[in-house]
Amino acid sequence: MTQQASLPQRVKIVEVGPRDGLQNEKEALSADVKIELVNRLARAGMPNVEAASFVSPKWVPQMATSREVMAGIERLPGTIYSALTPNMQGFEAALAAKADEVVIFGSASEAFSQKNINCSIAESIARFAPVAQAAKASGLRLRGSISTAFGCPYQGEVPLDAVADVVSRMRELGCDEIDIADTIGVATPRQTQAVMLRAAQEFPLAQLSGHFHDTYGQALANIYAALEVGVAIFHSSVSGLGGCPYAKGATGNVATEDVLYMLNGLGIETGVDLDQVVDAGQFIAQALGRKGASRAGNALLAKRAG
Numbered sequence: 627m628t629q630q631a632s633l634p635q636r637v638k639i640v641e642v643g644p645r646d647g648l649q650n651e652k653e654a655l656s657a658d659v660k661i662e663l664v665n666r667l668a669r670a671g672m673p674n675v676e677a678a679s680f681v682s683p684k685w686v687p688q689m690a691t692s693r694e695v696m697a698g699i700e701r702l703p704g705t706i707y708s709a710l711t712p713n714m715q716g717f718e719a720a721l722a723a724k725a726d727e728v729v730i731f732g733s734a735s736e737a738f739s740q741k742n743i744n745c746s747i748a749e750s751i752a753r754f755a756p757v758a759q760a761a762k763a764s765g766l767r768l769r770g771s772i773s774t775a776f777g778c779p780y781q782g783e784v785p786l787d788a789v790a791d792v793v794s795r796m797r798e799l800g801c802d803e804i805d806i807a808d809t810i811g812v813a814t815p816r817q818t819q820a821v822m823l824r825a826a827q828e829f830p831l832a833q834l835s836g837h838f839h840d841t842y843g844q845a846l847a848n849i850y851a852a853l854e855v856g857v858a859i860f861h862s863s864v865s866g867l868g869g870c871p872y873a874k875g876a877t878g879n880v881a882t883e884d885v886l887y888m889l890n891g892l893g894i895e896t897g898v899d900l901d902q903v904v905d906a907g908q909f910i911a912q913a914l915g916r917k918g919a920s921r922a923g924n925a926l927l928a929k930r931a932g
């Protein structure tokens with residue numbers, strides 16, 4: 627019999643539904659619905675909720691309510707409320723909105739960098755440098771997110787060294803945490819381990835996170851594979867909401883309910899109450915007028931209905 631890999635005892639979930647989940651929705655949702663969603667997720671015990679995105683409203687119209695959302699949410703002590711900030715204009719808005727953490731987001735592929743943030747990887751790092759400095763000077767947490775770390779919708783394969791290079795540049799900028807993102811959900815488990823282990827040569831494994839979209843149905847398997855190599859921070863989206871407006875066909879993030887169901891079964895602590903997340907998922911699915919995409923969420927709702 628082969629020896630079982632030991633998994634982390636505790637995992638931090640970063641709930642990205644209010645940002646990554648909603649940014650691709652065509653119909654404008656009111657700030658009130660988003661505020662209620664963030665509050666429900668934080669009350670469920672989420673340590674970190676990505677609540678806003680201070681990007682150009684021409685590029686991502688759904689996020690144009692970010693200021694109102696940040697002004698309207700309750701702030702639970704200890705909960706980190708994060709906001710995306712592609713440049714200084716975004717940073718200043720996030721600072722004024724009292725974000726606890728700002729997220730600079732780059733890419734491991736040149737082609738995706740151009741499509742998503744309209745500049746090369748090198749230019750993006752130059753844009754992030756003043757944001758990073760200002761975040762540190764203001765005492766905010768700084769997170770770096772690296773898109774297309776497992777494959778790019780425009781250029782296809784992305785070499786391990788390209789991921790490692792952006793990880794090391796983000797480390798130099800002073801990131802507290804770095805997300806390794808599968809923007810289009812193409813990764814498979816062994817590849818996940820290879821990318822995570824390569825990234826961990828450049829940055830402490832304990833501060834690396836996995837951000838998996840579930841386009842090809844691999845996200846839970848990839849999370850398990852990442853747990854096996856010691857990754858203990860994962861992003862997920864309530865009700866499986868989401869997609870990136872600049873990655874056509876990419877579906878939502880892995881559903882938070884599914885991740886929690888798996889982690890609970892593995893005996894891994896998260897501090898998050900699954901039932902309350904199921905309620906939050908039902909709330910946002912109703913607001914969007916469709917059935918939620920979480921398998922565990924739907925199963926638990928069916929069980930409740932008895």
Ligand code: HMG
Nearest residue numbers: 680681682685712715716742743744771773774807809870
């Ligand atoms: P640009 O056009 O190159 O920027 O866009 P610019 O500096 O030339 O400015 C052009 C206009 O945008 C100006 O307005 C600026 O004021 C405005 P105008 O004078 O034309 O009226 N502008 C802004 N407005 C509000 N907030 C700002 C801001 N900056 C400039 N911060 C820019 C560059 C980065 C702004 C643009 O490309 C953009 O907003 N991109 C957003 C892309 C995005 O949000 N993508 C989705 C999030 S990333 C993601 O989902 C991936 C992730 O989940 C991980 C994964 O799964 O891979 C994180």
Ligand code: MG
Nearest residue numbers: 646807809870
């Ligand atoms: Mg994403």
